[in-house]
Amino acid sequence: MLNYIKAELWKVFRRKSCYVLAALLLFCAHLYGWLFSGGYFADLAAGVSLTMVTGMPLAPLLAHLVDAGSRDTLKNELSFGLSRGRIYWGKLAAGLLLGLLLALILVGGVLATGRLLLPRGDPGAAWSNLYRVGVCLLGAVPLWCGMFALCHTLALLVRSTAVWMAGYYVAFFIGQPILTVLAAGFFGGNMAAWPFRLLQAVLIPCTLLISGLPSGWISGEYLLWCWGVGLGWLAVSAGAGLLFFRRMDLR
Numbered sequence: 225m226l227n228y229i230k231a232e233l234w235k236v237f238r239r240k241s242c243y244v245l246a247a248l249l250l251f252c253a254h255l256y257g258w259l260f261s262g263g264y265f266a267d268l269a270a271g272v273s274l275t276m277v278t279g280m281p282l283a284p285l286l287a288h289l290v291d292a293g294s295r296d297t298l299k300n301e302l303s304f305g306l307s308r309g310r311i312y313w314g315k316l317a318a319g320l321l322l323g324l325l326l327a328l329i330l331v332g333g334v335l336a337t338g339r340l341l342l343p344r345g346d347p348g349a350a351w352s353n354l355y356r357v358g359v360c361l362l363g364a365v366p367l368w369c370g371m372f373a374l375c376h377t378l379a380l381l382v383r384s385t386a387v388w389m390a391g392y393y394v395a396f397f398i399g400q401p402i403l404t405v406l407a408a409g410f411f412g413g414n415m416a417a418w419p420f421r422l423l424q425a426v427l428i429p430c431t432l433l434i435s436g437l438p439s440g441w442i443s444g445e446y447l448l449w450c451w452g453v454g455l456g457w458l459a460v461s462a463g464a465g466l467l468f469f470r471r472m473d474l475r
Contacts, residue, residue: 225317228310232318236289245285249330257334264345268338269353272331276364277433279327280371281396284389286326287375290319292385312466316376318368327368331361336453360433366430366454373458377465381472399428429453 236242253275260271301311335357378388424431432450 225310225314228306228314229318229321232290232315233322236322236386238319239292242289243360245289246329250311250333251280251324253330253334254337257338263342265280265338265342266345266350266353269335269350269357272334273356273360276360276440277325277430279364279368280433281393282373282429283323283368283375284379284392286319286323286372288385288389290315290322291376308470309466312380312462312469316373316462318335319376321367323372325367325423327361327365331357333380359447363450364433366451366458367432368454370454370457370461371427373461373465377461377469380465395428396430425449425453426456429433429457 256275257271259270260268262268298311333353375388375392378392379385382388432446432453
């Protein structure tokens with residue numbers, strides 16, 4: 225399995241699109257940091273803690289990097305004796321490692337550059353905001369993993385990349401307004417009702433990275449929500465994906 229994961233990562237790192245995407249994201253991250261910093265590192269750290277939701281729309285791009293052209297190579301891999309389970313889990317693990325590495329480069333790079341080039345400002349505020357970044361990252365990682373597992377499954381099962389990506393982005397950008405309208409009817413417009421908040425968190429996980437649920441960013445309860453929802457999406461997506469992938473006709 226480790227050799228297969230290494231091989232998948234090696235294939236990704238040979239693609240120019242991987243470095244183009246990384247360079248573009250790094251440029252955008254530093255541009256955002258420069259605009260948000262206000263001249264102090266403490267303000268930059270506060271701004272970084274608000275960017276975790278960007279990992280959600282990036283999940284399809286990472287899945288495409290790992291799974292691009294998979295249908296052209298799956299038959300060859302199977303003919304060499306690799307099981308479908310190893311292929312599915314190997315590509316999933318490679319994508320998760322790639323995403324975590326990219327997140328480390330982006331967040332760490334912006335913070336490191338800001339610490340070197342910007343005055344720290346209020347030391348108490350700087351440490352407080354760095355702690356906030358850590359908590360937000362800890363909550364975001366399982367949600368990112370869950371969404372990547374979903375995209376990985378879609379990339380393997382759906383022939384058209386445009387179709388599954390379009391479906392994902394439509395759900396991401398339009399799903400919350402639609403759910404809000406439906407909630408206005410089912411819950412009498414009470415957006416604070418716990419059934420609505422639960423439905424919102426499960427069906428649209430990105431809301432956890434936008435508003436925090438149920439009591440703000442810095443709380444153990446919030447992290448439990450993030451890990452529960454994220455691991456739930458990971459387990460369901462991986463389980464269903466492997467089940468259908470084992471039965472998929474590769475002709």
